[in-house]
Amino acid sequence: MTGTQPTVVLVHGAFAESSAWNSVTERLQAAGHRVIAFANPLRGLSGDAEALRSLLTSIEEPVVLVGHSYGGAVASNAARGVPGVRALVFVAAFAPESGESIGELTGKFPGSTLPDVLHVVPLADGTNDFYIRQDAFHQQFAADLPAEEATLNAAAQRPLRDTALNEASGEPAWKTVPSWFVFPELDRNIPLEAHRFMAERAGAKEATLVPNASHALPASSPEAVTATILNAAAGVA
Numbered sequence: 001m002t003g004t005q006p007t008v009v010l011v012h013g014a015f016a017e018s019s020a021w022n023s024v025t026e027r028l029q030a031a032g033h034r035v036i037a038f039a040n041p042l043r044g045l046s047g048d049a050e051a052l053r054s055l056l057t058s059i060e061e062p063v064v065l066v067g068h069s070y071g072g073a074v075a076s077n078a079a080r081g082v083p084g085v086r087a088l089v090f091v092a093a094f095a096p097e098s099g100e101s102i103g104e105l106t107g108k109f110p111g112s113t114l115p116d117v118l119h120v121v122p123l124a125d126g127t128n129d130f131y132i133r134q135d136a137f138h139q140q141f142a143a144d145l146p147a148e149e150a151t152l153n154a155a156a157q158r159p160l161r162d163t164a165l166n167e168a169s170g171e172p173a174w175k176t177v178p179s180w181f182v183f184p185e186l187d188r189n190i191p192l193e194a195h196r197f198m199a200e201r202a203g204a205k206e207a208t209l210v211p212n213a214s215h216a217l218p219a220s221s222p223e224a225v226t227a228t229i230l231n232a233a234a235g236v237a
Contacts, residue, residue, distance in 0.1 A: 013069025014160035023222035049077035079173035111191030184213035
């Protein structure tokens with residue numbers, strides 16, 4: 001272990017924004033870590049990963065890189081070839097293989113109800129933005145949060161462009177960087193079987209199931225998420 005605490009970079013996913021990490025950030029800061037909650041553009045996998053890579057290469061300390069949902073795919077692509085990234089943490093997150101999209105992973109196993117609750121906004125360039133319908137957000141995304149909090153999150157959600165859903169991943173960093181996974185039992189966006197499959201495929205150092213939890217794991221189960229991140233940080237040499 002080096003004498004320098006690793007910096008923790010948090011990458012939110014679709015239908016969320018950086019403040020979704022607040023409860024985790026507070027706990028990590030209390031443990032002595034510098035934390036950066038990256039503003040994920042949600043426009044396309046390669047472009048989003050390039051924006052994150054620029055941030056990662058500017059950080060002098062070792063980095064524990066954490067992704068939630070689509071943010072896992074962005075993190076895994078951004079970390080490729082960045083020596084400062086010493087650990088990857090996937091929080092209810094996608095960990096695609098080279099050539100695989102998050103859309104493919106969502107449909108690989110039965111159980112996701114996400115396609116049924118999307119609101120589509122056509123964009124001027126012919127692509128589309130996807131939102132979760134506000135009337136469905138609580139049950140779909142954050143069933144274990146208070147209704148009032150879920151309603152606020154539904155209003156603040158940031159959309160995912162369809163190019164991000166369908167763009168194939170490059171060679172993933174989880175093939176060369178140690179990984180930790182933590183995922184919810186009752187995820188309606190990404191099927192539980194998919195989480196287990198991705199963790200096993202990546203050779204995860206640790207794969208933690210959070211019982212009765214929703215996809216909004218950073219907000220609803222910050223203790224479990226923080227514990228996994230701290231375990232990863234402890235393994236950074």
